[in-house]
Amino acid sequence: MDSNQKNATGDGQPRMDSIKEEISAFAETAKDKLVSVAEPVKEKAVALAAEEKDVGANQMKIAARAVHGAASELESEMPQIAGYIHDAGQRLEEMADGLRQGNVDELMGKFGDYARNQPAMVFGGAMLAGFALTRFVKSAATAAQPMEAQSQPGQSWTGRSSYSGPGGTA
Secondary structure, three states: OOHHHHHHHOOOHHHHHHHHHHHHHHHHHHHHHHHHHHHHHHHHHHHHHHHHHHHHHHHHHHHHHHHHHHHHHHOOOOHHHHHHHHHHHHHHHHHHHHHHHOOHHHHHHHHHHHHHHOHHHHHHHHHHHHHHHHHHHHHHHHHHOOOOOOOOOOOOOOOOOOOOOOOOOO
16 A cells, blocks of 8 residues: 555544644744733833823823813803813813823723714714824924925026016016
């Protein structure tokens, strides 16, 4: 019998088991390596998210102070509206405190719940953020480009003038 006939009759089973074990061992090694590489990346991402969370909380506190300042300006003329604005400022402060005290995993869980309950709001917010980001990037790119219309020192303009005013020629 040749080797093809042996494999067909089942005599090659120990070889297949050996290959399966090698593949399984390779997969386990690859998984362990992936976990060892991914863990520091995850830790770095969580640390960065925690820093950004604190920055966001600080920005919300600043916005809350601004809202309270605006409400204070309105108190003498429109006390009822000023009360509503103070309430909004208070909610901003509470949100900032909640953001500062919560950990990143809890916040992501809350956001996930909110996204499931209010998908239209999340979609609208994402679109608004995208428009704002696009506008910011465009304005930053425009500001970074050198002004080509201005002549550089040491360069002379060699084009023809179309000015034909008093004493000028075309």
